[in-house]
Amino acid sequence: MAKYEYQTEIGQLLQLMTHSLYSHREIFLRELISNANDALDKFKYLHLTDEKFKNETWDPKINIKIDKEDNSLAVTDNGIGMNEEDLIHNLGTIAKSGTKAFLEQLTGDAKKDNNLIGQFGVGFYSVFMVAERVDVITKKAGEDQAWKFSSDGTGEYEITPVIKDEHGTVVYLKLKEDAKEFLDHWRVKEIVKKYSDHIPYPIFLHYEEEENVGEGDKVEMKKVKKSEQVNEAKALWTLPKSELKDEDYIEFYSTLWHDSEEPLTWTHNQVEGSLEYTTLFYIPRTAPADIFRADFQPGVKLYVKRVFITDDEKELLPLYLRFVRGIIDSEDLPLNVSREILQENRILANIRQASVKKILAAIKKLDEEKFDRFIDQYNKLIKEGIFTDHLNKESLLEIVRYKSSKVEGMTSLDYYMKRAGEREGETKKEFYYIVGEDEHLLRNSPLLEAYRKADIEVLIMDDKEIDEIVTPAIGEYKGWKFVDIATVDAPEVEDKEKLEQYGETFTPLVEKLKTILGEAVKEVRLTTRLSESPSCVVPDSSDPMAQMRHLFRQMGQEAPEIPLILEINPEHEMIKKLAETEDERILEESAWVLLDSAKLAEGLEPGDKVAFARRVADLLSRAL
Numbered sequence: 001m002a003k004y005e006y007q008t009e010i011g012q013l014l015q016l017m018t019h020s021l022y023s024h025r026e027i028f029l030r031e032l033i034s035n036a037n038d039a040l041d042k043f044k045y046l047h048l049t050d051e052k053f054k055n056e057t058w059d060p061k062i063n064i065k066i067d068k069e070d071n072s073l074a075v076t077d078n079g080i081g082m083n084e085e086d087l088i089h090n091l092g093t094i095a096k097s098g099t100k101a102f103l104e105q106l107t108g109d110a111k112k113d114n115n116l117i118g119q120f121g122v123g124f125y126s127v128f129m130v131a132e133r134v135d136v137i138t139k140k141a142g143e144d145q146a147w148k149f150s151s152d153g154t155g156e157y158e159i160t161p162v163i164k165d166e167h168g169t170v171v172y173l174k175l176k177e178d179a180k181e182f183l184d185h186w187r188v189k190e191i192v193k194k195y196s197d198h199i200p201y202p203i204f205l206h207y208e209e210e211e212n213v214g215e216g217d218k219v220e221m222k223k224v225k226k227s228e229q230v231n232e233a234k235a236l237w238t239l240p241k242s243e244l245k246d247e248d249y250i251e252f253y254s255t256l257w258h259d260s261e262e263p264l265t266w267t268h269n270q271v272e273g274s275l276e277y278t279t280l281f282y283i284p285r286t287a288p289a290d291i292f293r294a295d296f297q298p299g300v301k302l303y304v305k306r307v308f309i310t311d312d313e314k315e316l317l318p319l320y321l322r323f324v325r326g327i328i329d330s331e332d333l334p335l336n337v338s339r340e341i342l343q344e345n346r347i348l349a350n351i352r353q354a355s356v357k358k359i360l361a362a363i364k365k366l367d368e369e370k371f372d373r374f375i376d377q378y379n380k381l382i383k384e385g386i387f388t389d390h391l392n393k394e395s396l397l398e399i400v401r402y403k404s405s406k407v408e409g410m411t412s413l414d415y416y417m418k419r420a421g422e423r424e425g426e427t428k429k430e431f432y433y434i435v436g437e438d439e440h441l442l443r444n445s446p447l448l449e450a451y452r453k454a455d456i457e458v459l460i461m462d463d464k465e466i467d468e469i470v471t472p473a474i475g476e477y478k479g480w481k482f483v484d485i486a487t488v489d490a491p492e493v494e495d496k497e498k499l500e501q502y503g504e505t506f507t508p509l510v511e512k513l514k515t516i517l518g519e520a521v522k523e524v525r526l527t528t529r530l531s532e533s534p535s536c537v538v539p540d541s542s543d544p545m546a547q548m549r550h551l552f553r554q555m556g557q558e559a560p561e562i563p564l565i566l567e568i569n570p571e572h573e574m575i576k577k578l579a580e581t582e583d584e585r586i587l588e589e590s591a592w593v594l595l596d597s598a599k600l601a602e603g604l605e606p607g608d609k610v611a612f613a614r615r616v617a618d619l620l621s622r623a624l
């Protein structure tokens, strides 16, 4: 016998499992059945492709045995099984990104963490919600030695060599005092039906029931052994759509992807013709927690003629759709398809292309509440798609949503166009946008003032990291161009005549500011685009580096600083007074304050923060 310690993080997880109250602890059975299903899938593949196993008579099934006297429940499969190393790796350490992400989100607040358990489904460890001890007796297909893994859910577990005839796994649970409901065969049957009716293997329930046996005077109560198959055992995706109800789809989803929330939507397609395949895709209500981790777990399972091939291929769908859960079952691929073949396979490429179209169509069909939820969870990924999936760019641009200076919440590009079209006068076919990190700063940016004045809508893009790269790369949507308002003059609102008039009075001030600020600015000029602010800074769009910045970002490099142009508002009190002042000191301090406060309003850092604060204090005390 060998004793092992659980990886520290698992200790934390077990602690949570054993000591909190669970509203949905029945999911432990769903998790065990799901694991048994996967183990059967894996062996089925070997049985069909590997000479060693081809001749074995194999009758795949899952057995659930209730033993009231022993206070135990056992879930058995004759699948692939595990050896000692697998046990340590699979049950003693955390390898899965999903579980890692789960642990990262734990708060220590029992109530919140409980909800998380429901959302994630933490696999095997969920047994400790109902069991005081767990034995996993298992033998790997093709090996001679069987093993027993035992744990009471505290810091340690044991692994012992044992004897077992058939390959596969028995998970034996000694139930806790308060978990006796799972000895009731009605209850167990109900749970299996609820979650696992449509997994492709038969699930048998074995239990004892007291029955009247005999006749007349000799009738007596006796315990009778009963066995019955409790699920349909037909792979859901192979059934005709007309036979399936919403509940069937939801039940199947919750077992295979361990999600207690109902999916937002699904799309089931049975394709016949030159290529034959079935796809079933789900969009989870909540984005999988590992979605932005490099080691995310893909959510699509590939089958060939109902035989499971892999659930570890990240590119069955384009990467930006990595939140989609589902099944692709092809009639045309060979069973022994290797990873390399998968990646270059023409059949799969065709399926993939058609699948993306189906998924995007399903998204567009969501009702308002669900669509809002979709955007809340996945807008970023849709933007990723706009950048990477040129074939479907138009469709993705229909889906993507942005904040806007004109409307509450989010807007589609189509609505932006509609509103712009309704405005008086001629409208250029342009989407104006402003990019930055902070919505509040963006909404109050001096750059927006001119557009507000001219009643032009500006999209507020506060997902800087991604918007800054993706938006300039879009090019056009339905003939409309994207224009970053920080890189253009605001021609519609720049009043040339007025500017000329102001020129006479303010040119000396502009010259003085230039001299004071020197290298810190590329230029100082007058503008009529502002209304409330005295100044703003804009990048010099004629500078070739300004164009290059996006490229730098796309390559993941820090973009070089581009010189800024300081624009001043001749209609603002401060500028008017500065044009008249003779006081060199005030002029000097004001020049820097105009530049630094304009930078702040754009979310940039002033050159010298201490000096900035001192200058502001100095100017204020003179004004008092």
Ligand SMILES: Nc1ncnc2c1ncn2[C@@H]1O[C@H](COP(=O)(O)OP(=O)(O)OP(=O)(O)O)[C@@H](O)[C@H]1O
Pocket (backbone or CB within 6 Å): 031, 035, 036, 039, 077, 079, 080, 081, 082, 090, 091, 096, 098, 121, 122, 123, 124, 125, 168, 169, 258
């Ligand atoms: N009945 C079983 N037969 C063979 N291997 C199993 C069995 N149960 C569990 N395992 C192994 O243990 C691993 C961990 O199981 P666990 O339920 O914790 O997570 P999972 O099923 O991989 O992930 P998830 O629950 O997120 O789908 C499985 O991936 C599998 O390799």
